[in-house]
Amino acid sequence: MSRLTIRNARLIDPASEHDGISDLHIDSGRVLAVGPAPAGYSPEQELDASGLILMPGLVDLGACLREPGQEHKATIASEAAAAAAGGITSLCASPATDPITDTTAVVELITRRARQARQSRVIPLAALTRGLQGEQLAEMAAMKGAGCVAVSDGGRPVINTLVLRRAMEYASTQDLPILLTPVDPFLSDGSHMHEGWVSTRLGLAGIPVAAETAALARYLALVEETGARVHFCRLSSARGADMVRRARQEGLPVSADVALHQLFLTEMDVSGYDSNCNVLPPLRGHADREALRHAVADGVIQAICSDHRPHDPDAKQVPFVTAEPGISGLDTLLALTLRLVEERLLDLPTAIHRVTAGPAGILGLTAGRLQPGDPADLCLLAVDEPWRLDQQTMRSHGRNSPFMGWEFTGRVRMTLLEGRIIHQAPETVAPA
Amino acid sequence: MNDQLNAEGGLHHFLTVEGMPRELLERILGTAESFSGVIEKSVKKVPLLRGRTVINLFFEPSTRTRTTFELAAKRLSADVLNINLATSATSKGESLLDMLRNLEAMQCDMFVVRHADSGAAHFIARHVAPHVSVVNAGDGRHAHPTQAMLDMYTIRRHKGDFEPLRVAIVGDILHSRVARSQIHALNGLGAGEVRVIAPRTLLPKDVDSLGTHVYHDIRRGLKDVDVVITLRLQKERMQGALLPSEQEYYQLYGISQERMALARSDAIVMHPGPINRGVEIESAVADGPQSVILNQVTNGIAVRMAVMSMCLEGRATPVEENA
CATH class of the missing domain: 3.40.50.1370 (Aspartate/ornithine carbamoyltransferase)
Known part of the structure; x- marks a missing residue:
């Protein structure tokens, strides 16, 4: 069906500040019009979405899909399907694959697998340096030609400041935004926990907040020098958020995101050595969590991401120290974002912005919005529908979630990518 | 973190002192006091843990702690098995959980665990069968x-x-x-x-x-x-x-x-x-x-006897079941 009209939904499109009951008309995979149908348009199919929210599909800046290299944890097909079920239509895949996403061959492999899966769109992030070793530049222009829209350090900081400066200059020449994870490798070496009174009690080595702020200061100095467009991934601390706020006020071309679990969990959640709370950057203090929430509300942090890291059970069924870091986050990205609305931190359009137009804007994607000409990537949300995250409802191949057993409100009924249904909940709206 | 107490508020595991009620700490000291007499006698044994099996599971080398645990268990008449994992097992690629399952299949009643990772004893306590007690003999920087x-x-x-x-x-x-x-x-x-x-x-x-x-x-x-x-x-x-x-x-x-x-x-x-x-x-x-x-070394035996007997007390011994 190339012409589809969705009727009677509450359409929320933060990019155009649209919030109201409107029809949406789709033609050939793109949004044709919002509101009355254009003259001469007749849909081949109509959906009555009364009572549902129609919103852009989510754009997730940070996901490890584990393919190529760790297919025993997850695959592009399994995770793209989980994303679709969670309303996520664009997934940015970390370059920390095996082999590293540092050649067009790997980029093409990922995009081919994603196309075959026919689920959510997968956007590979290109490695900033070869093998993410921090020594030689990766072939950024070639990878851009193969479909990459940004370069990333893949969570492995470039130690040599001269190499980093040149990588930033070269990426700017190619007009590619640079995604950097602010972490000092020496201050964080070997630890998976915030340094504070909980790490002292548990006898775990701690990562001080300075691991983030020292790295940010170094990056900001190079942004001032080069004018490169830099995005900071996965802020974890109040002081880090303050540094980004000040840098933005000074007019530096920087942006930032936060992993959603940082807005809900703290170091306290590690108290029982729960290896599902073993994440990097680590869960920090209560004041950090509140400051990050505040930064999301006031727009210093423009994007919330899943920081999706699915694992096999063996990676987590070990003592905390030896567990592999990360949370499987695709299933809960939208649900936890909606919880921020329930908790009155954000209004609904702002919450949606932080997972759609916010992240899309950072990478300059024509996604995360529903204006005429945009790809018809969208989801229909039953905002009051309760559900529970458990082994049955979880779609990602990785079941490593500290939110297992949580009750949520708001469930995706249907997800469309370029006008095509890629997910449909069992008891969804009937075609009219 | 008091998953180490049983429903009656007694010791089931002994993983950390943190959060332990004062009364229980004093009971450990009092029980140790009563055992110190046993140690000084010529026949240094009591039959409290007869028929019980204690496995010393040491992932890190230790002489003093392991031998005093072994002596304590023997003076309580338990059977003791020493497994030195600093040299074997998990290094062969067997996961910690698989190894625990295998050892549990040998019908043991208690693991005494030393491990280089903070939280390892908690991890093991969370995964053993409900009738097995875990005594932490040192985990990383966390507790001893x-x-x-x-x-x-x-x-x-x-x-x-x-x-x-x-x-x-x-x-x-x-x-x-x-x-x-x-x-x-x-x-x-x-x-x-x-x-x-x-x-x-x-x-x-x-x-x-x-x-x-x-x-x-x-x-x-x-x-x-x-x-x-x-x-x-x-x-x-x-x-x-x-x-x-x-x-x-x-x-x-x-x-x-x-x-x-x-x-x-x-x-x-x-x-x-x-x-x-x-x-x-x-x-x-x-x-x-x-x-x-x-004196600290000598006292280690009585205190470890106290902890081991308190963890396993109140559970019917195999000897009583046969009587």
Whole structure:
């Protein structure tokens, strides 16, 4: 069906500040019009979405899909399907694959697998340096030609400041935004926990907040020098958020995101050595969590991401120290974002912005919005529908979630990518 | 973190001193007292754990702790199996969980666990069958609860009540599971003041939140204390840029006779062993009249007998079932 009209939904499109009951008309995979149908348009199919929210599909800046290299944890097909079920239509895949996403061959492999899966769109992030070793530049222009829209350090900081400066200059020449994870490798070496009174009690080595702020200061100095467009991934601390706020006020071309679990969990959640709370950057203090929430509300942090890291059970069924870091986050990205609305931190359009137009804007994607000409990537949300995250409802191949057993409100009924249904909940709206 | 108590509030596992009710800590000391008579008799055995199997599961090398656990179990008439994993098993690629399942299949009743990772004993306790008890014999930097309790036992034998006592712990608190457990035990038993004395590089962040007073100057820290606990300084601390040299450490924090004169005249000196003479403590102090270091080792047996018997008490023994 190339012409589809969705009727009677509450359409929320933060990019155009649209919030109201409107029809949406789709033609050939793109949004044709919002509101009355254009003259001469007749849909081949109509959906009555009364009572549902129609919103852009989510754009997730940070996901490890584990393919190529760790297919025993997850695959592009399994995770793209989980994303679709969670309303996520664009997934940015970390370059920390095996082999590293540092050649067009790997980029093409990922995009081919994603196309075959026919689920959510997968956007590979290109490695900033070869093998993410921090020594030689990766072939950024070639990878851009193969479909990459940004370069990333893949969570492995470039130690040599001269190499980093040149990588930033070269990426700017190619007009590619640079995604950097602010972490000092020496201050964080070997630890998976915030340094504070909980790490002292548990006898775990701690990562001080300075691991983030020292790295940010170094990056900001190079942004001032080069004018490169830099995005900071996965802020974890109040002081880090303050540094980004000040840098933005000074007019530096920087942006930032936060992993959603940082807005809900703290170091306290590690108290029982729960290896599902073993994440990097680590869960920090209560004041950090509140400051990050505040930064999301006031727009210093423009994007919330899943920081999706699915694992096999063996990676987590070990003592905390030896567990592999990360949370499987695709299933809960939208649900936890909606919880921020329930908790009155954000209004609904702002919450949606932080997972759609916010992240899309950072990478300059024509996604995360529903204006005429945009790809018809969208989801229909039953905002009051309760559900529970458990082994049955979880779609990602990785079941490593500290939110297992949580009750949520708001469930995706249907997800469309370029006008095509890629997910449909069992008891969804009937075609009219 | 009190998944270590059973429904009646008694010991099921002994993983950490933290959060342990004072009454239970005192019961461990009282039970140890009653066992100390057994140790001094010519027939050093009681039949409390006859027919029980205790597995010493040591992922890190240890002589003192393992042998005192072994002796304690044998004096309770248990069968003891020593598994030294510093050299085998998990290094063959077997996962920790698989290995636990296999050992459980041997019908054991208790694991005594030493592991290099903080939280390892909690992990094992969470995954064993409900009838199996786990005693933490040291996990990473986190806890060494039986060592702390034998230290408390030693202090009580020499000093009586904890309330009026000032106790100073000197040295590498950052890496010390013993110090963390001692701090919880001293506070749990109501000690008057717990001091930690070390340079900032050897103190964990917010160590005062554990209930300690922090001193960097040893002369001020030792003033008028009743108990001085010295900790072992590992040689590898020099490599991590935590200290410049053993010599400088000894100059600043070594326990010498001259410094002991700052403490109360009847103060005792303790050390969990093994000692580095001339690094953290002067030989004249370690071997001197104020030292109770060897008493600590002896007391370790009675305290470990107490903990093991309390963990397994109240459960029908195989002998009783046959009667």
